[in-house]
Amino acid sequence: MAVRGRGGGEGVRTRDHLASARTLQAWFRASLTLLAAGFAVEKLRLVGVRLRHDPALAALAPLGRWVAAGGLLVSVAALADFLRRRRDIEGAVFRPRPAANLALVALVGVAGVTVMVFLVAVR
């Protein structure tokens, strides 16, 4: 049987795959948190619109939706990355790709600014 993995034996290969599955889960939870944040911002904005009829709140409509859509995008990217990593682990070379990590941090930054804007607008 051909030896799979990057060397280090079956134990290392097993742990690599399990670590990869946990990494996907962590990405997926980050995606769920962004979805939840987007939902909360949008729905609490709606409560403000209904109770206070504030036109400034109506203008903030896309913010929560964009954060939620960003969360959704993170799920898709995480799944694609998981499948790619799976092939990398089975192959000879593992290639870390930090671009997705930086994109996630940027997205979280945008979500944070969105929540700040919301907090300043709804007092």
Added chain:
Amino acid sequence: MSRRPEGGESGGSTRAREHLANERTLLAWVRTAIGLMGLGFVVARFGIFLKQVAVMSAADASRESVASAVIGTGLVGAGVLAAALGAARFYRARAQIERGRFEPEAFAEVIVVAVTIVAGIALVVYLAATG
């Protein structure tokens, strides 16, 4: 199940570390399941809150309440599915570790992420439609 001897290819306690890694993976699945259920609960129950606000502001929120209940229940269902698939994967991986031949799988991950993406798309569309 026949027990695989301790001491892997490097002579260390590889078997124990593999089982512990498998256990951490199950716990990651459980945290994901709890996250899905928590989000689903909030989405489903927020409809009731909005209904109450609609009564106070004389707006119509009946459609909103039904949509949020359906999406929220779907997300809680995805959480239950994640817990069940995670547990099944844990037992399969446990047997594979004991056999000394691990087979990487993506079925559970693809199913749970796909179900959540569908629920997430419904959530974003719902947010856009009710905003």
